[in-house]
Amino acid sequence: MNIKDELLKISTNVVIDEKKAHYKILIEDPAKLLDAASTLKNLGFDHVVSVTGVDYPDKVEVIWHVSSYSVEDLKGINLALTFSVKKPEPVNHNEAQGNLAGKRPPVTVPSLVKIWPSAIFNEREAFEMFGIIFEGHPDLRYLMLPEDFYETWPMRKDFTYQRAKVFIE
Amino acid sequence: MSEKIFNIDDLQNINVEGEKYIILQIGPSHPGSGHMRIKVWLDGDIIVKVDPDIGFVHRTSEWLSERREWIKAVPIVERIMLPDTVHANLAYILTVEKLLGIEPPPRAQYLRSLVAEINRITSHLYGIGIFGIFLGSSTVYMWAFGDREPFIDLMEMLTGARITTSYIIPGGVRWDLPNGFKERAETVLQYMERRLKDYEDIWVKNPVVQARTINVGILKKEDAISLGVVGPNLRASGVYYDTRKHQPYAAYPNLDFEIPTMKNGDSYDRLLIRVEEIKQSIRMIRQILKDLPEGKIVADQIYNQLNPVMKKNYEEKKRVMFPAFMIHMRPPPGEATAKVEAGRGEIFFYIKSTGDKYPYRFRWVTPSFRNLPFFTHVAVGHRLADLPTIYGSIDYFPPEADR
Amino acid sequence: MNEVRKPRDPVTGHIKALAKGFKYLLEPNRMTLDYPAETMKLPPNYRGFFTVDDKKCIGCSMCEMVCPPEAITMVPRIIGEGGKTLPAPEGEKETKGPKRTKRPVVNWGKCIFCYFCVDVCPVDAFIPTQVHDVAFEKDKDYRPSYEEYLKPPEEPYKNAKKVVSKADLKRGVSYEPAP
């Protein structure tokens, strides 16, 4: 099985660097994401290692790093299934939207939990850190942040924090 | 019991309303919880649902590392994975080396494997000890933590620190093997081999332990794969996967070792596999000390940047000092991923560089974080007293999962 | 791996466990260090408190830059003419005599003893020690001034018996008097 050909069937935008074990598929169309994930799972990529976002000025990139436990040839491959989504325009703070409102509105991508159950906690983390709403996730809550965390999406690049000014000896 | 295959829809379907259930908040200040809260729904003595609430020791390691120079992330990742410091350090440095394009010399590779295997033994002993106290055996707890001591002494002798070694740097390691290390290591390994027999009598083959662990917390092979469980827990379920074999790094391609796997995937298997891995690590340390190649302990790219004072130090004290490159490191733009098999499982790093003096995206996933499904899936259907068994057997370490 | 898993029958198991416990009860096997009464002499590369050699330091600030917890601050110093403090001339370039430079001071409350600073120093000006078990009474004590920093904290328990640890086949770690 030539992994490169198989990947090229899924998407034309494929980056492969075998020396660094760096494999990457870029998907543009949200409709194709679920299909691509199913195809990858059928190929043998059976679990998700990490789900993360990368914050750019205009877009948020969501990366599912997948790997294989069951297919011997794929065990050495870390494949990044990458999906970019444009950030919506910033809106003013709206009380009615509660936690999810603010200057940095969330982006929405399809959840891949149905295909890879191992993504369940990873997607929760990506949600709270980057403001990526995974549609179809059964249990999308804050994972590590407190439930009443008011400053949303701390891993985005424009997040700033207030240093504690009081120093108690 | 968890005979059924995991289905993601079960999470929504469990009905937890009404007065039928006792809801227990185990943690965050509870002797059997660690730095996390485990919310348990109990039907009598049977667990109906478990909701692990993590994040009590979330230390924003990714955020901090994205706002610091590259070298400064080394102590950060070490302090997240305290029982597995060397592996965290190694995984990060492997990723940076992939970005930089530096290949460390063979002696440095062997030294990395050496200190990683010593660290793996301490990590497994830590896990066995915590498992012991969770089942109520203070003896195993004390023994395991006591037996970490000779190995930590070895780490101290080699690296100058007991736990947070910061031993591995881009391009090599910081200190060479000191005099008398090999003899001391051999004594320690013989001691540990003798002690493993005592552990067998008082812990592994103790009838009470067998009664408590056999057929408790079964994770089937299919579930282990689909839930993405890592490390010894994965291999206890019968999956033959180890990063050291399948994505080799450091000196592992040259070493002769086996990956023990079990079939049943219950808590007893998860205990046994740790004992077996200790034996394999002992075997590997012997090989490394025998085959240790001569040569430099740091790559030429780094060595050539050392100034005369540093070179003199390198020759006399076998100590690698940092050239100014370490501070002003700016890896070329690109992405790199690396995996390292730590004591508890697989560490995964994904780093994106834009050629800046800070990493643009610093992402890492720790083994305990990926073992979280054990609580939601495996514990359901067992008794309350089995929750510590499962918790202890998967060797879960909350600060590591929270990062 | 099934031969490893094979359970032991309960009667043998109980007897063996009790016998092993009883053996450990009787034989001398203690591996603890009686700490404040005995203290360890640590290996020479142990990373303890460290100070700086005022003569060697060139004030380059590399240690400040590499320090991961940002524990090092560079304090201004005037050296030359016996270190006498002179008022700095406004906007004037000095050619000889007292020279303005910088010296590192470590905030021990922040220091994590990674020794990046010691290793990055281009003139190897830091002087490491093996002292590690120091408790500070006041917050001010772990933020020393430069003069205080030149004398690093001294080892507590000076009257304690000095021992070195040694790998032991019976106890794992045993301690013998330091040479």
Place this chain on the structure above:
Amino acid sequence: MNFIPIPLIIWLIEDLLYLIIFPGLVTILVLVIIIIWLERKIAAKVQMRFGPLWVSKKIGGALQSLADLLRYSFQEAIIPEKADKLAFILAPGLMFAFATIALIFIPVGPYYSALFPSYYTILFSVALIIITPIFAIIVGWASDNKFSFIGALREGFLLISYEVPFLLSVVSMIVIFRTYNYISAVQSQLNFLPGIILNPLAALTMLIVMIRTTGRFPFDITEADSELVLGLFTEYSALFFGVGMATPYVELYNFSLIFSLLFLGGWWPLNVNVMNPLYGLFLPGLIVVIKAFIVMAILVFLRAVYPRYRLDQAVRSGWSYVLLLSVLSVILSIVEVRFLR
């Protein structure tokens, strides 16, 4: 000095001596302090470490338990808002009291006998010992804490499952000795053989029940700290907590006394027939207490070897193996009585 009737004085102060000094409260206190220290020291020795040391370093930290007792005595007693206050305060005390009261029926010498000399001392002492765990259940209920509540439920399950074997093992010894009286039981052992040789099954059952009832490992189920924090005593502090923690050791002392009387031959090898202050009163008692202490030391040693069983496993074994063992011990006794004697 002939005109002073020593037996008369002894008869006058005997009750006081018995309950307050020996083998009563003072001895219990001293023994509990020593046994807790010894438990920690034994565990520490097996675990290759020092154990309690820095309180009185010269005698190996023997005063550690005394220091703990003092600390508990002067600690602030916190009573939770929602607790059933009367039960919360009374239950530990009653638990301790009933554990101690059982002593008044346990003689430690042929003439140094119980407070209420009766033909039925075995039955009375056993009945009083069985009452104690009921107060443990009240303790768990009064705290209004889920962990205490679960601990109380576990205590209830175990109480029921191990009471029957305990009673049967005592019954089997009653069958052998054909008496309800400790003194006669010991006398018949002195004349023939110790009970542990006559009926080892009953002795084994009794040991298991002792481990279970006093919460020693591997049956430390009601206080399983990895699940239930401190089990029954999660909400307790100060002297209430100290009393609650000491009660199992008092029970252990009672059980060990009974064990040494029924199975280890009481004051054997001393066979006294004279009413003498030294040989008739004190020395037999000392022998019995030393035997009981050795039994206690063996039981606390188990902490160093075992983890704990699960509740269902303990209950199941209580209703199966241990019950079977106790029934067999009764049968063995009947057979012995029929055919051997």
